[in-house]
Amino acid sequence: xxxxxxxxxxxxxxxxxxxxxxxxxxxxxxxxxxxxxxxxxxxxxxxxxxxxxxxxxxxxxxxxxxxxxxxxxxxxxxxxxxxxxxxxxxxxxxxxxxxxxxxxxxxxxxxxxxxxxxxxxxxxxxxxxxxxxxxxxxxxxxxxxxxxxxxxxxxxxxxxxxxxxxxxxxxxxxxxxxxxxxxxxxxxxxxxxxxxxxxxxxxxxxxxxxxxxxxxxxxxxxxxxxxxxxxxxxxxxxxxxxxxxxxxxxxxxxxxxxxxxxxxxxxxxxxxxxxxxxxxxxxxxxxxxxxxxxxxxxxxxxxxxxxxxxxxxxxxxxxxxxxxxxxxxxxxxxxxxxxxxxxxxxxxxxxxxxxxxxxxxxxxxxxxxxxxxxxxxxxxxxxxxxxxxxxxxxxxxxxxxxxxxxxxxxxxxxxxxxxxxxxxxxxxxxxxxxxxxxxxxxxx
Numbered sequence: 001x002x003x004x005x006x007x008x009x010x011x012x013x014x015x016x017x018x019x020x021x022x023x024x025x026x027x028x029x030x031x032x033x034x035x036x037x038x039x040x041x042x043x044x045x046x047x048x049x050x051x052x053x054x055x056x057x058x059x060x061x062x063x064x065x066x067x068x069x070x071x072x073x074x075x076x077x078x079x080x081x082x083x084x085x086x087x088x089x090x091x092x093x094x095x096x097x098x099x100x101x102x103x104x105x106x107x108x109x110x111x112x113x114x115x116x117x118x119x120x121x122x123x124x125x126x127x128x129x130x131x132x133x134x135x136x137x138x139x140x141x142x143x144x145x146x147x148x149x150x151x152x153x154x155x156x157x158x159x160x161x162x163x164x165x166x167x168x169x170x171x172x173x174x175x176x177x178x179x180x181x182x183x184x185x186x187x188x189x190x191x192x193x194x195x196x197x198x199x200x201x202x203x204x205x206x207x208x209x210x211x212x213x214x215x216x217x218x219x220x221x222x223x224x225x226x227x228x229x230x231x232x233x234x235x236x237x238x239x240x241x242x243x244x245x246x247x248x249x250x251x252x253x254x255x256x257x258x259x260x261x262x263x264x265x266x267x268x269x270x271x272x273x274x275x276x277x278x279x280x281x282x283x284x285x286x287x288x289x290x291x292x293x294x295x296x297x298x299x300x301x302x303x304x305x306x307x308x309x310x311x312x313x314x315x316x317x318x319x320x321x322x323x324x325x326x327x328x329x330x331x332x333x334x335x336x337x338x339x340x341x342x343x344x345x346x347x348x349x350x351x352x353x354x355x356x357x358x359x360x361x362x363x364x365x366x367x368x369x370x371x372x373x374x375x376x377x378x379x380x381x382x383x384x385x386x387x388x389x390x391x392x393x394x395x396x397x398x399x400x401x402x403x404x405x406x407x408x409x410x411x412x413x414x415x416x417x418x419x420x421x422x423x424x425x426x427x428x429x430x431x432x433x434x435x436x437x438x439x440x441x442x443x444x
Contacts, residue, residue, distance in 0.1 A: 032138055037089065037097040040073055045080040047105075056103035058115055059150040060163040062143060063171055064185035064193075065109065065121035065444050072097070072123045075444065082442040084108050086119035088146075094138035103150060109168075109444045111177030111433045116162040118146050121444060127188050140196055147197075154199025156190060158208040165194065168444075170207065176215035176393050176436035179443040180401075215393035215436050219298055232299055236317050238264035244317045248366075250359040251304065251314045265292055265315035267301040270322040270330075275367040277333040278360055279326045280413065281385040282340045282405035291339060300324050302337040304359060310351035312359050319363075325385070327394020332379040334363055343406025353409075357416040364417070371419025373410060375428035382419065384410045387427065393436035 038047050065086060067075040072091040079085055085107045088098035099105055102118050109119040122129050122139050129136055143165060147154055153164045159174045167185025172178040187204070194201040204210065211220040222232045234240055243261045246253035252260050281302065283291045288307045292315075295301060301323040306312045316323065325335035338356060340346040346353065360382060364371060370381045376391050385404040389395055407424065414421040424430060430439045 032094065032096055032141060034088075034096050034098045034100065037076070037085075037087075037099060040076040040089075040097055041080050042077050047085075047099075050080060050083065050085040051105045051107050053104065054106035054115065056150070059103045059118060060116045060152065060161075061113070061118070062146055062152055062165045063110055063113060063117045063119050063168055064143075064166065064190055065119060065168045066125065066129070066185055066189070067121060067123045068182070068184070069125040070123075075121065075123070078442040079109075079444045082440050084442070084444050086121045086444050088118070088120045088142050089123065090121070090135055090139045090142060091123045092132060092135055094132075094134035096138050096142055098142070102146070110171050110175070111438075112175035113162055113171050113177075118150070119444065120146070122189075126183070127186055129186075129189050130192055136192075136196075140193060143193060144197060154194060154197050155202070156194065156207070157200065157202045160208060165190070165199070170204075173216040174214050177433060177438060178436075179438050179440055181216065181398055216398055217394065222299065232266075232296060234266040234268055234296070236269050236321070237266040237315070238262070240266060241317055246314065247319060248314070248359070248362055250312060250355070250362050252311050259314050263288070263305075263313040263315075264317075265301055265305075266296050267316065267321075267323075268299065270324060272318075272320045273322050273330070273334070274332050275320060275334070275363075275369075276379050277329065277369055278363055278382045279329050279333045279335050279385055279388055280356070280360075280382070280405050280410065281325065281335065281337045282343070282346055282409075283337050284341060284404075286339065286341045286345075288339055291337065302335040304334070304336045306336065306338045306352055306356050306359070308339050308349060308352060310349075310355040312355050326388040328392030329376075329379065329383070329388050333383075336360070338405055340405070343403060343409050346405055346409050347412065353412060353416075357413050360413060361417050371414060371417050372422065373414060374420070374422045374426070377428060382410075382414055382417075387424075390437040391435055398437070 072089055086109055087102040087107060088096060090096050106114060107119060108114055120142055155164045156166050158164060159166045159170050167187055167190050169184050172181060191201045210218050221229045238261060243258045245257055246259050285291050285294060291305060301316060302325050303316055303319055303323045304312055305315055319334060322330055323335040324330055338346055363369060372381050373383050376383050376387050384407060386402055389398050411421040
């Protein structure tokens with residue numbers, strides 16, 4: 001059983017001016033015992049079940065979570081039953097539950113950060129904490145005490161260093177490893193807390209290297225030498241290079257066997273693919289020409305685009321040119337976009353689905369690609385963009401309900417080819433943590 005920190009020890013700790021970061025409220029006037037978080041655990045879970053040993057010198061940051069409307073008891077129970085836990089939680093009345101020696105406990109709450117983080121959660125949703133002064137003061141105390149104990153910078157600038165004070169949302173965008181992309185910790189709450197602690201708060205576009213290596217990345221605009229935004233420029237495609245000869249039977253071509261010029265894409269050459277797999281997407285745009293415009297504006301590309309009438313066009317000069325479409329697969333896969341607003345629209349279009357299936361069949365036969373979607377890590381098979389997103393991220397538009405082009409559609413195409421379709425629960429190692437989107441019932 002964890003011991004409550006004696007009140008006299010707190011007074012001694014708080015009496016030294018240098019013991020905690022200077023704040024806009026008198027931290028020395030705020031004294032609250034830390035109640036054992038173990039008393040909130042369900043009867044069938046223990047702290048030993050949910051933690052492992054770590055060295056204090058590994059701690060370099062704080063990650064802020066919130067319960068999203070669940071009560072403190074519900075939140076801890078759901079967390080524990082899913083194998084997660086936080087180091088501290090502050091309820092609506094300002095009561096703090098936590099661990100006496102948090103630095104010694106490695107808890108699972110946000111994969112790829114857990115080794116370095118103290119996880120602190122508050123009870124409530126959205127920005128409710130800002131309306132509850134007692135709870136806010138207790139949370140400030142928990143953060144200030146932890147920051148001083150471990151020498152943690154009072155700043156959210158560089159989550160990549162895992163050194164500072166961040167929301168779980170910021171960590172999700174950088175590292176992945178989450179159940180869904182919804183708000184967790186709340187940026188406005190963190191802004192208020194860091195300002196109160198006289199630290200430095202940075203908005204999202206001020207975060208270090210925000211256009212760089214993030215799981216949920218911001219797409220960098222075309223810029224000139226001085227950083228000014230400019231119109232895109234291209235070195236391949238429609239109106240830039242000569243119209244190529246069509247190499248595949250299932251795509252549209254002129255009587256002379258050339259690609260259809262007006263249906264081609266302007267793009268930038270990124271190298272060649274190894275032709276090991278196929279990734280299917282839907283456009284979420286109900287228009288072929290509109291899709292081309294969006295791809296060109298965002299400097300993205302697909303290898304093929306299937307129109308609503310069942311005609312399929314090759315967008316790139318060669319089917320072996322790399323398309324920028326699905327992180328983790330671009331160097332290995334053909335990328336097929338399918339015009340349609342949603343999965344239902346695709347499933348209802350039999351002519352288009354038949355044409356897509358014929359193209360996939362031709363590619364798989366020619367390049368000896370397996371007719372299944374079991375193991376996307378192998379980069380051998382036929383996969384949805386959703387499966388690639390859940391494995392490697394790469395899209396700012398990503399949450400647990402994001403199905404592109406829809407698993408029912410994937411099932412139909414793969415089974416039309418006589419292949420084997422695997423539902424998500426049967427994907428290789430789907431319950432492991434090497435996925436951007438986790439397969440779990442709950443996460444703090």
